[in-house]
Amino acid sequence: MRQSKLFIPTLKEVPNDAVVASHVLMLRAGYVRSLGAGIYSFLPLGYKVVKKITEIIREEMDAIGGQEFHLPALNPREIWEETNRVEAFGDTMFHLKNRDYILAPTHEEIITYHARKVVNSYKDMPQIWFQIQTKFRNEPRPRSGVIRGRQFLMKDSYSMDVSEEGLHLSYKAHEEAYKKIFNRCGLKFFVVGASSGAMGGSGSEEFMVKSEAGEDTVAYCEDCGYAANVEVATSNASRKLRDEVSKEVYEIHTPDVKSIDELCEFLKIDESECAKSRVYIASGNPVLILMMGNDEVNETKLQKVLGDEVRPAHPEELKEITGADAGSIGPIGFKGKIYADYRIMNANNMYSGANKNDYHIGGIDFMRDVPSAEYADFRIVRSGEECPKCGAALGVFPAIELGHIFKLGTRYSEAMGAMFTDENSTEKPIIMGSYGIGVERVMACAIEQEHDENGIVWSKSLAPFDIHLLGLNMKKDNVAIASERLYKMLTDAGYSVLYDDRIDAGAGFKFKDADLLGMPLQVVVGEKGLKEGKVELKLRKTGKRVDTQIDYILESVKSLLDELPV
């Protein structure tokens, strides 16, 4: 395509509203424009990328026997009442004002609705139905450009099976398909086991990509592939060993000492000798949580152990409950249930607050002085700690959730009466799975993962064009003629070529645009090279440049593109 005729509104400066790299670059390179918070228009170049992604998804879904549907975004509300999800979604669901319709945030109900009419026998299964369509969610806070929007493209598929074993096969098929999809998109991803939560069902995994723009925090081991949401992640953090001799408990005047670091500094001790106190309210009752040193309490783990609604105590409550303010609280004299992290289990000669402002207590022996304490893993894993599986160093970082696969079970089929008859003439609910991929997120992640200060670096598989052909000075006949010839040669050879044939743009301008737009290979036609009958090829990703005789262009292009993995 000739760039002079394309709508690619590039921006030299960073738009005021964009912060994360993918958002900035999509706007600057003219791939998308925003229409409102969390609502984006895809411009021609951006839509080309979307189509590349959806085509990869489609191929891999077809390969596992998926059948594509086109489902309504406009849904009668009553269908969603059948599973009680109108209430479950609450304000996140868009409701129409002038008719009792909702805008579909996902499609379990619609799929189940159709399934109950037509899937009646065990002979009808397994089925995999999928769609690649716009979904609507009234997100309270859209953010990070296309990564969290109110309207977004999603590939959703739904499996229907007669047994748990069948569901497992469908689930595994999707897991493998997803790996292929993300690999083909050139993404470096990892799979995190997730608790299935409110979706119901027996298993689920998330496909994640590391990114500063991520909304989840995960712990990941490069060596063995261990990956877990930080809410549930564990590590082999060292435990505090017991000293041979336990000192007596003694009070220490510690004026203005609030934090663990200040306490260590004041007493010249290590933070592993300190028990940090955190007071939580669980179902109205105060509980004390003791952590080693600066370890942070993981509220998800805490909630799991306590089993109740848990919240941190307010500052006023602290004083009332313990007689001291935060920074001077400890287990000795605490009236209420006491929990402690495994790391300081049965430790002795520990320091903690005295429940009296400006005082701490030393020589605490948990076995002797806090015998009622219960121990569990309450800590938030930190980067660099040992992987619980292989002992290598864990990385803890933010990540974007690209895809999620669920074993739904019978939650929707039971609620909506989607039943089938098995070999024994017994009526049973269909066993379902649901599997989603955020299409725009794939695009954003690809950019997050592969870009530099000059712009986007597309993989071959997602790039809107294979080659960016730059005719530097199109007013010179020799440049124009050679460029036109190359354009034809490359196009005829089957490459998709973005041809910068603009007459008025300067050379620097074209280079900057090309780097910003991010096609994998640039072919530069300039007067200098033409004197020797040569043009320059440049790989966007590595910056590698090669001069080639025009007659050998196809060989050179092929060998350079072959250097790229995807």
Added chain:
RNA sequence: CGGGGCGUAGCGUAGCCCGGCUAGCGCGCCUGGUUUGGGACCAGGAGGUCGCAGGUUCGAAUCCUGCCGCCCCGACCA
């Protein structure tokens, strides 16, 4: 929904505290010319409800009130 920031030409911004504006600058745009290997140069030109509404004032981009929108942090995220 809580906290913070912002809203001035297509984009990026100055001016706002301390009212005097006929609103300045860079990029982009238009015309003519010179340029063409990393966002060129010269000359001329067009383009603004200063987010909206109300108020204070002789006078409001500037002060006050309300609203709207956008971004960030948090809460939320089936």
